[in-house]
Amino acid sequence: MSEITKKVNSKVSRRSVLKGTAAAAGAAVGTGAISGFPTLWAQEKVVLRSVGSGVSHIEPWQKQAEKDLGIKIEMTALGFDGIQNKILTQPKSFDIAEPAGNQMRRIWGSPAAKLQPIEIKRLKHWDECIGMYKSSMKTWSDAKIGDGQHPAKVLYNPGKKKANKFAKAGGSDYLTFMPTVHNADTLGYRRDLVGYEIETWAEMLNPKWKGKVCLQAFPDICMMDLAMAIEARGDIKYGNKGNMTKEEIDKTFVILNDLKKQGHFRAFWTTFMESVNFMTNGEAVIQSMWSPAVTLVQTQGIDVVYADLKEGYRGWTIGNVLAGHLKGKKLDAAYELLNWQWAGFPGALFGRQGYYAPTPERTKKFMSADEYAYWIDGKPTKDGITSPFGGPLAKPGDVRDGGSYKNRMGNIAVWNSEYDEFAYLVKKWSAFQAA
Amino acid sequence: MSIQTQNQESETSKISEIFKKYSAYFQASPLVIVLFIFAVVPVAIILMYSVFIFDGFVTRPGFTFTSYIDFFSEWSSLLNLWHTARIFIITWVITLVLGFIISYFLVFDLISFRVKVFFFLLTVVPFWTSGVVRMTSWIPFLGSKGILNSFLINIGIVDEPVQFFLFSEFAVIVSYIHMFTLFMVAPLFNVMARINPNLIEAAKDQGASGFQILRFIIIPMSKPGIIIGTIFIVALVATDFTAIRILSGAQSGSLANSVSVAFFNGFYPIAAAQSVILLALLLLFVGGLMRVVDIRKQM
Numbered sequence: 001m002s003e004i005t006k007k008v009n010s011k012v013s014r015r016s017v018l019k020g021t022a023a024a025a026g027a028a029v030g031t032g033a034i035s036g037f038p039t040l041w042a043q044e045k046v047v048l049r050s051v052g053s054g055v056s057h058i059e060p061w062q063k064q065a066e067k068d069l070g071i072k073i074e075m076t077a078l079g080f081d082g083i084q085n086k087i088l089t090q091p092k093s094f095d096i097a098e099p100a101g102n103q104m105r106r107i108w109g110s111p112a113a114k115l116q117p118i119e120i121k122r123l124k125h126w127d128e129c130i131g132m133y134k135s136s137m138k139t140w141s142d143a144k145i146g147d148g149q150h151p152a153k154v155l156y157n158p159g160k161k162k163a164n165k166f167a168k169a170g171g172s173d174y175l176t177f178m179p180t181v182h183n184a185d186t187l188g189y190r191r192d193l194v195g196y197e198i199e200t201w202a203e204m205l206n207p208k209w210k211g212k213v214c215l216q217a218f219p220d221i222c223m224m225d226l227a228m229a230i231e232a233r234g235d236i237k238y239g240n241k242g243n244m245t246k247e248e249i250d251k252t253f254v255i256l257n258d259l260k261k262q263g264h265f266r267a268f269w270t271t272f273m274e275s276v277n278f279m280t281n282g283e284a285v286i287q288s289m290w291s292p293a294v295t296l297v298q299t300q301g302i303d304v305v306y307a308d309l310k311e312g313y314r315g316w317t318i319g320n321v322l323a324g325h326l327k328g329k330k331l332d333a334a335y336e337l338l339n340w341q342w343a344g345f346p347g348a349l350f351g352r353q354g355y356y357a358p359t360p361e362r363t364k365k366f367m368s369a370d371e372y373a374y375w376i377d378g379k380p381t382k383d384g385i386t387s388p389f390g391g392p393l394a395k396p397g398d399v400r401d402g403g404s405y406k407n408r409m410g411n412i413a414v415w416n417s418e419y420d421e422f423a424y425l426v427k428k429w430s431a432f433q434a435a
Numbered sequence: 436m437s438i439q440t441q442n443q444e445s446e447t448s449k450i451s452e453i454f455k456k457y458s459a460y461f462q463a464s465p466l467v468i469v470l471f472i473f474a475v476v477p478v479a480i481i482l483m484y485s486v487f488i489f490d491g492f493v494t495r496p497g498f499t500f501t502s503y504i505d506f507f508s509e510w511s512s513l514l515n516l517w518h519t520a521r522i523f524i525i526t527w528v529i530t531l532v533l534g535f536i537i538s539y540f541l542v543f544d545l546i547s548f549r550v551k552v553f554f555f556l557l558t559v560v561p562f563w564t565s566g567v568v569r570m571t572s573w574i575p576f577l578g579s580k581g582i583l584n585s586f587l588i589n590i591g592i593v594d595e596p597v598q599f600f601l602f603s604e605f606a607v608i609v610s611y612i613h614m615f616t617l618f619m620v621a622p623l624f625n626v627m628a629r630i631n632p633n634l635i636e637a638a639k640d641q642g643a644s645g646f647q648i649l650r651f652i653i654i655p656m657s658k659p660g661i662i663i664g665t666i667f668i669v670a671l672v673a674t675d676f677t678a679i680r681i682l683s684g685a686q687s688g689s690l691a692n693s694v695s696v697a698f699f700n701g702f703y704p705i706a707a708a709q710s711v712i713l714l715a716l717l718l719l720f721v722g723g724l725m726r727v728v729d730i731r732k733q734m
Contacts (some may be wrong), residue, residue, distance in 0.1 A: 434514040
């Protein structure tokens with residue numbers, strides 16, 4: 001009898017041991033003992049977790065920052081929608097993030113985004129920053145300000161604490177985000193298939209390209225492209241392409257639904273590589289593209305042109321926000337990283353992909369004279385340009401599409417924008433997809 | 436035997452009695468805990484978000500049914516629902532026919548058990564690559580300059596590339612069939628393998644035709660497999676937003692796609708409300724199926 005009791009006891013105890021282990025494992029997970037971060041060898045170094053786009057979150061950027069600053073950067077590259085979701089739903093999961101200017105009404109406006117304003121006083125190179133981000137909102141006195149959400153409109157935070165709203169351009173000593181990269185986007189087209197130089201946005205709606213037009217599937221970007229084309233063709237004169245009214249949105253979608261029915265659009269892309277593939281596999285003849293996508297297609301020997309259109313460009317800006325939980329040593333390190341972003345190396349790195357940084361004079365120091373002349377001044381290259389992706393990009397004597405920095409960024413017709421009627425737009429967008 | 440041991444014994448027997456009485460609960464508890472953490476809690480959070488206030492840019496805690504009212508007052512929601520249903524029905528019919536034929540072949544036409552298992556495992560081969568790869572691989576195949584179009588042009592059936600092969604609902608359905616047929620094959624194979632061969636022999640002896648055997652034995656006895664396969668297919672099709680976006684070139688709608696558009700734009704309450712509606716519809720559908728066929732009884 002006692003034998004049996006013993007057995008039962010031992011059974012119970014084995015079970016409890018099992019339970020104990022499970023509980024311990026659970027506790028370990030719960031307390032974050034298994035956090036997946038190699039904290040051991042980074043003990044001395046400050047670790048900054050950076051969430052950003054594929055534009056900047058590339059290995060050379062990370063390596064150089066770690067080398068120059070003596071910190072460790074854990075970088076996560078996401079799409080802009082992913083970055084926005086992180087900021088809004090997991091504000092503790094990053095130290096620095098890189099949203100786009102055309103997301104700031106949703107991000108900075110939201111109390112759920114626990115961020116802290118950036119003190120201008122602590123930005124070492126602020127004086128060298130281009131005028132576009134200051135009170136004039138212009139880098140050159142004759143530059144266009146452009147329709148819609150100019151980044152300077154969402155750049156300043158009233159006061160030291162995050163106010164969930166914006167001060168006017170230059171109206172405060174605190175920034176909502178620190179701009180890192182900006183550019184002027186336009187249409188890319190296959191010159192070999194088109195056969196002539198495209199000069200107007202209206203060409204996107206030319207029935208000749210039926211079934212060969214590709215666009216971006218982001219309503220806060222794509223609507224600007226469409227508005228440029230529709231206005232250029234003379235169908236609608238918008239009050240503000242970057243902030244359409246409900247009626248304007250409705251009218252636009254009547255045209256779009258019609259075009260969709262005719263099979264005018266081939267596809268809408270959401271990733272950079274999709275746009276590259278559309279160009280290389282012959283799905284698209286003319287499409288809305290990002291500058292490095294054009295570069296990448298060109299390096300494959302395909303004659304793609306990033307059009308310089310008479311109506312102007314669609315501008316955008318991305319930048320860094322600081323997490324609200326940063327303080328002390330980590331906050332100092334974050335500011336060091338911000339200052340490094342404007343110190344020249346990143347500017348040159350992004351510049352070689354066709355982008356611009358807000359401190360061009362610093363960029364100059366990290367590019368060869370020939371590179372700077374080609375990428376920023378829009379002059380013919382003397383020695384030829386090598387693509388950052390490898391391989392030759394431009395032969396001696398070639399000129400970059402769209403010309404100089406001033407010709408491109410001074411001609412912004414409209415910015416990537418969040419309309420006042422943005423929610424209405426997204427609803428209509430969803431209906432357009434389903435139509 | 437001393438009194439002490441007796442006492443101890445009665446105590447342990449008490450404990451074991453408790454164990455016996457509630458053993459079912461103890462045994463079920465791991466699953467309950469897992470389901471609670473991974474199913475109940477997320478759904479509760481989604482429910483919570485679906486009644487939050489959304490001002491067009493920012494989500495704020497609160498209580499309102501605006502997101503639901505919005506959904507039902509929009510023509511496009513209905514359109515999205517219809518698209519989801521249509522794509523599901525087409526996919527379902529084709530995967531069912533394919534799944535049935537494949538399972539029938541595996542179970543009744545192949546004799547050796549080893550060969551059966553070998554061929555069944557062959558149906559799993561596509562799953563050795565990731566879903567994204569399987570889906571994306573259709574682009575170079577179906578594209579304007581793709582393999583299929585080049586072939587058709589070369590043999591002279593068409594003069595110009597057929598546009599609707601890619602970036603269309605057609606492409607979406609093709610990829611669904613490619614990716615999901617296995618989910619119909621597996622339960623059908625499982626159910627058919629349990630049909631007693633003697634039953635079929637007996638039917639044959641009684642003079643039943645092949646069609647009669649199919650109609651009165653195999654199909655009725657395969658019902659639970661069909662139902663389980665259907666549940667898989669409806670769950671997979673109704674919740675996919677990647678394949679539909681990429682293969683339709685973001686030009687086809689579905690409820691899940693609409694959820695993802697809302698979510699990626701930061702419209703959380705709208706995305707949450709649509710998710711709740713999608714979940715409710717799926718539950719209704721599965722619940723309805725369960726009423727038609729009692730899976731437990733049939734298994």
